[in-house]
Amino acid sequence: IPETDQPKFTKLSYSITDYAGLLPLSNTLLQDTDQAIMTYVAKWFVKKSVATRNVLILAILDGLKKVEFKGLDDIKKTLNVTLDTAITSSAIIMTNQDGFNYLDQLKDADGKYLLKDIPSEPTNKMLFGRRVVVISNKVLKTKAGKAPVIVGDLKEAVVLFDRQQQSIDYTNLAAGSFETNTTKVRAIEREDVVAWDKEAVVYGLLSISE
Template identity: 55%
Template sequence: MTKREQALRQSVADLKDAAKSLMDEGKQEEAQNKLNEAKAAKKDLDNFLALQKDFEGLNVSSPQNSGAGLQPPSTKDEEKPEYKALFFKALKGQSLTSEESEVIGEYYARLTAGTGEDGGYIIPEDISTQINELVQTTDDLRQYVTVEPVSTNKGARTLERRADHTPLAPLSEYGDPNAMAEIASPKFDRLSYNIDDYAGFLPVANTVLADTDQALSSYLVKWIAKKSRATGNHLILQVLDTFNKVDLGDYTGIKTTLNVTLDPAFAEGAIIITNQDGFNYLDQLYDKNGRPLLQPDPQDATKKLLFGRRIVVLSNKTIATSSGKAPFIIGDLKEAIVYWDRQQMLLDMTKEGGQAWRTNTTEFRVIEREDVTKWDEEAVVYGQIDITVQPEEIPEG
């Protein structure tokens, strides 16, 4: 693929993404104008390809090369097998041929609106899968919220709150204006997102780069998984921290929250998120017959339930106890928080920037793109309990 063709294809993709983003924001007229620009750019691309084909028809075929050669990625977003090898070659600081650079550049151009110099190299799909599998531990909060994959850096989605769901009205009622004084309309939220880049840095001894691709991959996957989980948790907790804090008094406040404060639509799927201090407080509660308040989860003996709800324990370093008050976040996070996943993770390296040159290391930078927004604050109660106060005796049962 020539640079001209690559530029034309990128222009079409950018304009199409921009049109989609405008459409998501409800700007239909602007979206239509941008879509017309995309159609015009597509026409330019088609004309260029047609002309290029005419030129190829004039070429005399050359003897076939016995080597396999590199094939640029197809027009589909499929990852070619050679991309992974080139990915590691680039990360190790080995020089790429112009043909190899073109393969990486085109694959990147199809997946992002920026350039390779701005972010790095797209992490191969199988390595991304390994990272995601490592990330998915019980303390990864992203599994408890609503995850919306997005293909643009900015946009909006329309979602209906569970607690406000309204029944379908008989069609006949709409035909007779006197049959119903008012037909309840469903309530929708228009949620906007604005993807941002989040980066982390890791110095790696140059001896590691001399090892196999598999060894380097294993080393980086573990580090990226930890960074990704910590970033997701931090962003989600940042949004939850904006919720109104409620003094629960003691453990009975948790039961009242589940029974009364939360709408049944939220209480049914509720979980309880706390830190190590909060879990320790609950784990030392016994009724007068010596039976613990926390019960083992029948599906996983290593986990505990409180009033039939799962307990998710975060590190005290992740969410701290403040002035003796431990956090107890109770409710359905899937209805309270939306995590917007751009589904792009990039990796780059330098042997000269940062501290790399002075320490004889290679500095790796990972970037992931995401956003987190509040949805329905009624779906969650952010409670606090003063764990320095001894609770009253728990009644039997």
Template identity: 45%
Template sequence: MTKELRDLLAKLNAKKEEGRTLLAEDKLDEAKAITNEVKDIQAKIEILQEFQFENAIPLDDPLNPDPVDDKKAYGNVFFKALKSKRLDESEANLLEEHKALSSTTGEDGGYTVPEDIQTAINEYKRDDTDLSQFVTIEPVSTLKGSRVLEKEADTTSFVEFAEGAAVPDSDAPKFETINFTIKDLGGFLPIPNNLLNDSDAKLKNFLTNWLKKKNKATKNKLILDILATFVKKDIKTVAEIKTVINVDLDPAIKAGASILTNQDGYNYLDSLEDSNGKSLLQPDPKLPGATLFRGIRVHTASNKILKTVITDPGGAAETIKAPIIIGDLKEAVVLFDREKISIAATSVGGDAFKYNRTDMRAIVRMDAGKFDSKAAVYAELVIKEPA
């Protein structure tokens, strides 16, 4: 939307408000005059739309234009700016408006990616190697904040007292605070200028795929850093796995629990059999392709993401431990996400000019924290140990 059209829409709204005020004061002649001005402004808007948009903005709601047109216009300007092309005044204004929306506090440092790219990136959460699908994701709009939780403690019963006597004191709930500080996490992507000269569609696919991978890797690292703070527990037998599920987890947590392991851990579980030679991993009748261990869903992550620990590889003291996280990770870990990715690009700074390329910088903002340390048990399957 151009500045000229935006100004007309604002003027139209002001005139309508003025007309309503005059009508409320029974100033009919003056209200009629305002009505004629409103009609003239609406006519100008309609003509201007014919020149600027393929689909006209509905005049019955002039201050809420068709979002598809606005998103499409921003997308076009975004790629034009990414290619370091000169922007006219209306395009620069549109870029600045979206930039202002990207952050309520602090410096943005770029321009936000179009919504269709943002959506495509978020859809990647369905990939099994994206750990963020297993934890709680909480969108936030501030750089710092906190969440207050009731501290776990044994709940005591009420105390009996005689009629007419004072009600005895009772233990009060205790609370703890979980703080978060949004981090700026980013990196550079050198783009060959011949790619920038290609179609926006190809550039969009290239950019989206890169952001998907980097965004996923960033979330995974934050989550893994939190999981690394959990106390590790070695598991060597099926009975010990059952103990974790039945004893270590609270019954309320067990109801929503799952098992997260890597390829090595899944292969180990898949080799386990009962006394009748029947595999302990069973197919989930409700979800084709999924597996269950004693009724609990098993998720598998790549060995590259959730790593197996090998000590003294190939030596006499070689030990192999595969991670197996049992519990409800949505209760254990929370990812605070500002849900904004900002982009900036240059074709003259750094080494960009020297190598005839455009260097793009991408920044995401998020943080992660431990929500309930007793909601999950970080166990390690001892696949191999010294004889």
């Protein structure tokens, strides 16, 4: 039996950072309202957590070399040729609201929209059989009439080191809460994001200006 090729390992350094937030709430509000304020706050912190991770991941991707996408053919070529076949099968197409709006209006010769519904998720779209992920313009910005279109497998491109998933706690006695009649809600998570396989994604800039 011949020996197989050997896997190669390398060290990947990371630095864990605490990401935290403190939100004071009026005890009077909590007592008098019939709304589930604490439940809403918990969901709000979850959204903040997702936004934090998006910012960390996009900061890594922003350091990649940018390539010009003149149109859909360049996106298709990226999937067919530029990316490794092992990557393109799990690739997504990530863009911002401007890029999605541009892609969502494209039609074929028969007047049918090129973006298709994902059968099991009617509110989500796919292009060339790949999921289209939309990020807010506030986070992923359009510059000089060019929208970012990131094609590839982000799970291969970056690694998330999650040392503490978001934990939420509160007090109505400590940290000045007693003196101000407030309840202070604290959320903390500890993580870092580093680049792994830079060839797993292509960072394209698609011209969307007419």
